Amino acid sequence: MLLGLGKILIFPGFLFLTVYAFLFEYLDRKVYARLQNRMGPPWYQPLADFLKLVGKEVIIPAGANKTMFNALPVVSLAAVAAAFIYVPVLGKEAVYSFPGDLIVVLYFLTIPTMCLFLAGWYSRGVYATVGSVRTLTQMFAYEVPLFMALLAPALIAKTWSITEMTAFFAEHPLYILINIPALFVALVAAQGKLERVPFDTPEAETEIVAGPLVEYSGRLLAIFRVTVDCELVLIASLVSAIFLPFMTGNPGWDFILYLVKTVAVLLFLALLRSVMARLRIEQMVSFCWRYLTPIAILQIVVNLLVRGGLGL
Amino acid sequence: MSNEEAIIQRLVEKFDILKDRLHFQRSKRIFSDFLTREEFETVLPYVRDEMGFNRASHVVGTDEGEDLGFIYLLTNDDGVILALKEKAPKSNPKIKALTGDYPSLEFHERELVGLFGAEVEGLPAGPPYPLPDGWPEGNYPLRKEWNPEYFDNRTMSYNPPVEAEEKEAEQSE
Amino acid sequence: MSELNRVVIPIGPQHPSLKEPGCFTVTLEGEKIVDAVVGIGYNHRGIEKACESRNYTQVVYLLERICGICSHTHTTAFCQGVEELAGVEIPKRAAYIRVLVAEIERLHSHLLWLGVAAHEIGFDTMFMYTWRDREAVLDILAEIGGNRVNYAINTIGGVRRDIDDSLKQDILKMTDALEEQVKYYRELALTETTLAARLAGIGKLSREDALKYGAVGPVIRASGVDFDIRTVDPYAVYGEIPFKVITDTHADIFGRTVVRVLELLESIEIVRFCIKNMPDGDIVAKVPRRIPAGEVISRTEAPRGEDIHYIRSNGTEIPDRVRVRAPSEANWHAMRHMLLGQYLADVPITIAAIDPCFSCTDRAVIVKSGRETEFMDWAQLRQYSIEWYKKKGIDVTSIKMPERRRYF
Numbered sequence: 001m002l003l004g005l006g007k008i009l010i011f012p013g014f015l016f017l018t019v020y021a022f023l024f025e026y027l028d029r030k031v032y033a034r035l036q037n038r039m040g041p042p043w044y045q046p047l048a049d050f051l052k053l054v055g056k057e058v059i060i061p062a063g064a065n066k067t068m069f070n071a072l073p074v075v076s077l078a079a080v081a082a083a084f085i086y087v088p089v090l091g092k093e094a095v096y097s098f099p100g101d102l103i104v105v106l107y108f109l110t111i112p113t114m115c116l117f118l119a120g121w122y123s124r125g126v127y128a129t130v131g132s133v134r135t136l137t138q139m140f141a142y143e144v145p146l147f148m149a150l151l152a153p154a155l156i157a158k159t160w161s162i163t164e165m166t167a168f169f170a171e172h173p174l175y176i177l178i179n180i181p182a183l184f185v186a187l188v189a190a191q192g193k194l195e196r197v198p199f200d201t202p203e204a205e206t207e208i209v210a211g212p213l214v215e216y217s218g219r220l221l222a223i224f225r226v227t228v229d230c231e232l233v234l235i236a237s238l239v240s241a242i243f244l245p246f247m248t249g250n251p252g253w254d255f256i257l258y259l260v261k262t263v264a265v266l267l268f269l270a271l272l273r274s275v276m277a278r279l280r281i282e283q284m285v286s287f288c289w290r291y292l293t294p295i296a297i298l299q300i301v302v303n304l305l306v307r308g309g310l311g312l
Numbered sequence: 313m314s315n316e317e318a319i320i321q322r323l324v325e326k327f328d329i330l331k332d333r334l335h336f337q338r339s340k341r342i343f344s345d346f347l348t349r350e351e352f353e354t355v356l357p358y359v360r361d362e363m364g365f366n367r368a369s370h371v372v373g374t375d376e377g378e379d380l381g382f383i384y385l386l387t388n389d390d391g392v393i394l395a396l397k398e399k400a401p402k403s404n405p406k407i408k409a410l411t412g413d414y415p416s417l418e419f420h421e422r423e424l425v426g427l428f429g430a431e432v433e434g435l436p437a438g439p440p441y442p443l444p445d446g447w448p449e450g451n452y453p454l455r456k457e458w459n460p461e462y463f464d465n466r467t468m469s470y471n472p473p474v475e476a477e478e479k480e481a482e483q484s485e
Numbered sequence: 486m487s488e489l490n491r492v493v494i495p496i497g498p499q500h501p502s503l504k505e506p507g508c509f510t511v512t513l514e515g516e517k518i519v520d521a522v523v524g525i526g527y528n529h530r531g532i533e534k535a536c537e538s539r540n541y542t543q544v545v546y547l548l549e550r551i552c553g554i555c556s557h558t559h560t561t562a563f564c565q566g567v568e569e570l571a572g573v574e575i576p577k578r579a580a581y582i583r584v585l586v587a588e589i590e591r592l593h594s595h596l597l598w599l600g601v602a603a604h605e606i607g608f609d610t611m612f613m614y615t616w617r618d619r620e621a622v623l624d625i626l627a628e629i630g631g632n633r634v635n636y637a638i639n640t641i642g643g644v645r646r647d648i649d650d651s652l653k654q655d656i657l658k659m660t661d662a663l664e665e666q667v668k669y670y671r672e673l674a675l676t677e678t679t680l681a682a683r684l685a686g687i688g689k690l691s692r693e694d695a696l697k698y699g700a701v702g703p704v705i706r707a708s709g710v711d712f713d714i715r716t717v718d719p720y721a722v723y724g725e726i727p728f729k730v731i732t733d734t735h736a737d738i739f740g741r742t743v744v745r746v747l748e749l750l751e752s753i754e755i756v757r758f759c760i761k762n763m764p765d766g767d768i769v770a771k772v773p774r775r776i777p778a779g780e781v782i783s784r785t786e787a788p789r790g791e792d793i794h795y796i797r798s799n800g801t802e803i804p805d806r807v808r809v810r811a812p813s814e815a816n817w818h819a820m821r822h823m824l825l826g827q828y829l830a831d832v833p834i835t836i837a838a839i840d841p842c843f844s845c846t847d848r849a850v851i852v853k854s855g856r857e858t859e860f861m862d863w864a865q866l867r868q869y870s871i872e873w874y875k876k877k878g879i880d881v882t883s884i885k886m887p888e889r890r891r892y893f
Contacts (some may be wrong), residue, residue: 035610036609036610036613036614037613037614037617038613126492126493126494126495127494129492130492130494130513130829197607197608197609198607198679200607201830204607204830209500274609274610275610276608276679277603277606277607277608277611277677277679277680277682277683278606278607278608278679278683279679279682279683280682280683280828280830280831281516281828281830282516282828283682283683337781338569340718341782343780367696367699368699369699369791369793369810369815370793370795370808370810370815372795372806372808373808374797374806375806383795385782385793385795391714391717391718393782393784395782414699415697415698415699415818416697416698416699416700416815416818417699418818419525419814419817419818420810420814438522439522439524440526441524441525441526442525442526442529443526443529444526444527444529453531453534454533454534456537458534460531460534460535
């Protein structure tokens, strides 16, 4: 019981998640900067930003709902931390797993987006409202291809549990190649989930200042930012668990492999961020529905055929 | 004869009031003397419709002592600037807005209202330009008699010294 | 029913997308703009009134500071006008140097615009690249004039500083390196899909509307009208220099981007021509202190468009009336027309696409510390800053210019 609690809170649970999230943010910003011919921040910058924000005053607008204002960041961080428990970090072992935990993780992933929407809505400011509406609109665009892309491999593995999927693909590595279109769709849709360029209209700095989080300050903003970083780790881990399940069986080496895989995913996302401009909301929606969703549907059809054809 | 001289000749032939009041200074520039409001409004439609001066770059407001002057810079397709001038007395500085025909004059005519105190009739509604909110009424900075040294920008008030106090200050120096 | 969905959003006076204050109150229905009110005038500093109490040389210094990026054009226009009033012709070499600096200023301004526009649409990588190249141009300007902006080259009667051979070589090296980069930006502007997706079809201003609203500069040239004061009303030595006027028929922001990038290449050619063909001679002619009475209208082609100066003198040392119509003032009138029917997301780039220079078109400074509000005017602010530096042990008179860093 104590061991379980330790695993949830420390490793590979909450503490590991936040430390790794800070590291991810540093890597992301450094790669982004170097691609732009700049220096970039030092390794302790995300931690410094967090500490600075925590020390600042929290100002809540007069018309805003105090309880919601204070609760939303915590709820979204809790959802991301809870989802992380089910993703395998050490090889094919997640802290907890049960059949269907893939679906649960995907649902947990929608909670931060809803919290962001509610945060903007309850802030009662013009920019926040526009930003929160855009968050929801964006969700309608990327959610379908993201879910389909992440669920397509499950059709071949015949299980809804992430750990079992990873185990299945580790034993039959050739099936990984079939899922490559889904990998591509998942990565691009993830960029929309994480609200990064080219899909960062909800937080468009030059248009609506900071979008839904415009009225947030102090430790509440710090928690939201940690949530975003943890989401990045979670998505990277999920993608590498489902699509890149290479492992050696030895937990130590598997952990190193895990680090390598997640960093590779991060580098790809950072590259996407550097080379594109920001799309308008209707361009983003039309892109997701016209290109990403058909590819995801195609992947599902292919996977079903493979499963039927091979009589799995 | 150059293009500009041809323009002047044509205008003088059409309008008697413009005789000797148009000057050809250098290529692409024609200056007029100050016309009254009636004279200006008589000449303008012809200049705009028949002579091809259908674009306006600018209107310059000036302070001519007793009158306020308005110099309209009209251009045609060859790039010739016709500086058509209008004046109105300071006691009754009413002129007609040309923004309807030349939409490019809107902000400049607003400026005449704010900085010179002209009353431009027919100007579309809009925020005053360019003076800040809370600017005291009746203060027209670009008129020559308005002295910036007497303006206190903390209280936003214009306080010219009264004659007697000035003399006292001089004597005590 | 649609009335209930309308939201009024103020963009400004303080907003991350605006580099200078201006208030654009847009009324939105969903994401589309149904009404817009353009409110400018926040940077009004009373410069024209100040001109009426200073002599002509002092006015040159004042006009330089109307705007940091158009400073050379404003002084060129003013000095040209005064020289015309005085009936003085400046030496050929001085005219060549004026054109040289004006074109380098155009390079600076267009590179800055490319970066700002990229930032407005969220394309920070291009922002960083173009501003890195802009640094090379600023270094050259600092070598020519002593300052990165407000380089104080012009004076009434000619220019103040000469250009020697080693400086000419530096300028040529800079143009060679810059040309490669600009060709890369041209490829980028024409082929990068997200860029085209964001810039195409917005900020539309047809040819008729552009003429009606009196747009100038790259805005009107992108709508197919070849209106460039350097060919319409040539000044300095532009009559002798062969160059192309760039026009484009897209009539939207994409067109303006293309026009500015191609104008960069043209400016590089003009700079090279000037350096090769600069005649020897004096750089300044003598102009009397009292300018004969008269009036003059002087026009130049600033990077942003047509700049008109109206100068009237009454025979004394002090001008009677100086009126500056900066190019950005002309482009504002089309702004409301361009904003209607667009998406909110396109407002920052639409505003940025006319390359507005709000300063080109004064209030007291309010300092709030804690609960107290204190008013400081410019004299007190200056004194405050001098004392603040003294407390740190910094004496302003002993500051040296840093070593010039090379970017190529």
